[in-house]
Amino acid sequence: MSGKLRAVLDTNAVVSLLAGNGDLSKKLERAEYVGISIVTYLEFLAFDGLSDNDRDCFETFCKRVHIEPLTIDDSSLLRQALDLRSRYRLKLPDAIIGATALSRNAQLITNDSHFSDIVSLAIQRC
Numbered sequence: 001m002s003g004k005l006r007a008v009l010d011t012n013a014v015v016s017l018l019a020g021n022g023d024l025s026k027k028l029e030r031a032e033y034v035g036i037s038i039v040t041y042l043e044f045l046a047f048d049g050l051s052d053n054d055r056d057c058f059e060t061f062c063k064r065v066h067i068e069p070l071t072i073d074d075s076s077l078l079r080q081a082l083d084l085r086s087r088y089r090l091k092l093p094d095a096i097i098g099a100t101a102l103s104r105n106a107q108l109i110t111n112d113s114h115f116s117d118i119v120s121l122a123i124q125r126c
Contacts, residue, residue, distance in 0.1 A: 045061035
């Protein structure tokens with residue numbers, strides 16, 4: 001990818017960032033775009049044992065990134081999610097997260113190895 005970093009964060013990247021991953025934080029400071037899928041938003045809030053402080057920290061984080069919706073009007077995202085689901089046998093939430101990165105022309109920042117086989121997806125470990 002040329003130019004400035006465009007990044008979509010997987011749920012594990014959000015957790016890592018909010019837990020204090022300084023390297024990831026520095027990398028994202030220089031990004032022109034940082035987003036998360038609505039799936040990541042929901043997955044984070046569904047974690048058992050989140051404290052009020054965790055929720056407050058996440059809400060503050062969400063004000064600083066783009067939360068990408070999943071709508072019927074976004075045919076590119078839907079088409080790519082279905083393609084990733086069928087071609088790579090990803091679980092639907094992961095297919096949506098990967099498709100969000102593809103449709104936003106962004107790298108996916110993740111620690112999940114099951115995205116590694118997708119050659120069209122630029123991946124960066126967190």
